[in-house]
Amino acid sequence: MKEKLSAILEGALKELDSIQDTAAIENLKVRVLGKKGELTGLLRGMGSVAPEERPIVGQMINDVRKQLETAIEEKQLKLMETEKLKKLEAETIDITMPGREVKRGTVHPMYQVQKKLIDIFVGMGFTVADGPEIELDHFNFELMNIPKNHPARDAQDTFYFNDNILLRTHTSPVQAHVMLTQKPPIRIICPGRVYRADEVDATHSPVFHQIEGLVIDKGITMADLKGTLDTFARQLYGEGIDTRFRPSFFPFTEPSAEVDVRCSACKGKGCRICKGTGYIEILGAGMVNPKVLEMCGIDPTEYTGFAFGMGIERVTNLKYNIKDMRLLYENDVRFIEQFK
Numbered sequence: 001m002k003e004k005l006s007a008i009l010e011g012a013l014k015e016l017d018s019i020q021d022t023a024a025i026e027n028l029k030v031r032v033l034g035k036k037g038e039l040t041g042l043l044r045g046m047g048s049v050a051p052e053e054r055p056i057v058g059q060m061i062n063d064v065r066k067q068l069e070t071a072i073e074e075k076q077l078k079l080m081e082t083e084k085l086k087k088l089e090a091e092t093i094d095i096t097m098p099g100r101e102v103k104r105g106t107v108h109p110m111y112q113v114q115k116k117l118i119d120i121f122v123g124m125g126f127t128v129a130d131g132p133e134i135e136l137d138h139f140n141f142e143l144m145n146i147p148k149n150h151p152a153r154d155a156q157d158t159f160y161f162n163d164n165i166l167l168r169t170h171t172s173p174v175q176a177h178v179m180l181t182q183k184p185p186i187r188i189i190c191p192g193r194v195y196r197a198d199e200v201d202a203t204h205s206p207v208f209h210q211i212e213g214l215v216i217d218k219g220i221t222m223a224d225l226k227g228t229l230d231t232f233a234r235q236l237y238g239e240g241i242d243t244r245f246r247p248s249f250f251p252f253t254e255p256s257a258e259v260d261v262r263c264s265a266c267k268g269k270g271c272r273i274c275k276g277t278g279y280i281e282i283l284g285a286g287m288v289n290p291k292v293l294e295m296c297g298i299d300p301t302e303y304t305g306f307a308f309g310m311g312i313e314r315v316t317n318l319k320y321n322i323k324d325m326r327l328l329y330e331n332d333v334r335f336i337e338q339f340k
């Protein structure tokens with residue numbers, strides 16, 4: 001019995017020594033000390049021990065049990081401690097490590113310019129109007145004095161949904177929406193997307209942006225138009241910049257002009273950017289055609305007005321000397337990032 005006991009004790013202690021994780025200790029505990037364990041088995045075998053020796057043997061078994069229990073407990077504590085340390089080590093954070101860079105977005109250069117244009121005109125007392133991009137032929141053409149079969153329709157390759165519905169080819173129809181719903185004095189601008197069935201190249205896109213302007217009041221003259229556009233040009237490109245009017249034709253204005261802005265790069269001396277002319281064409285404008293006023297419910301004997309329209313891409317490209325319009329649409333961050 002004694003030998004069996006010390007064999008169990010020694011075997012268990014030796015095994016305990018080599019154990020490296022808490023789960024294995026649990027196994028050992030069950031196998032030796034558990035209800036069906038080796039030591040309990042010995043206790044059951046007490047029947048074969050002489051009655052006078054039973055207390056001594058019982059005492060011995062209990063001693064071994066105590067010894068083993070303490071040894072197991074100590075080992076358990078030790079292992080738990082090392083396992084905790086290991087876990088802590090694995091979870092350490094190096095607080096001196098630099099953080100991951102957060103990529104900051106940029107407002108698209110064209111929208112920066114659009115905001116600037118709006119700011120300039122709002123500063124002159126204009127309010128921002130809005131109109132639908134899916135438009136009726138009636139507004140896009142008829143009310144702009146471009147009747148069916150008018151040659152001006154050919155100049156704008158239109159996306160039609162059907163005979164009456166189309167994607168607006170310019171922001172000018174917003175003029176009609178405003179005149180039909182507001183009473184003069186009117187002073188609005190309208191930035192927005194416009195559509196034309198053009199092939200994509202360096203200067204064309206089927207979708208682009210315009211900003212329209214409309215002023216209607218008693219006694220508005222071409223001088224007001226010129227003054228407004230000069231002020232606009234100076235605010236956009238700086239002092240020393242003015243505009244030049246060239247006679248032109250638009251069905252919705254009479255008289256009409258194409259407006260050039262003095263080249264901001266050479267201040268009018270002539271350079272590569274303005275192709276030596278000193279001026280760069282940026283917009284169309286004119287006095288609102290009395291026919292348009294009439295169709296839109298405004299009495300042309302009482303009121304006059306001016307209108308203008310410009311391409312936002314064009315203004316942006318001139319401002320930043322961008323040679324290819326496609327760069328504005330590709331959204332390559334390497335391009336966009338340059339306009340922070």
Ligand code: DAH
Binds near residue numbers: 171307
């Ligand atoms: N709507 C014209 C276009 O798309 C631009 C324009 C010219 C607008 C003269 C105007 C204007 O308001 O008066 O080409």
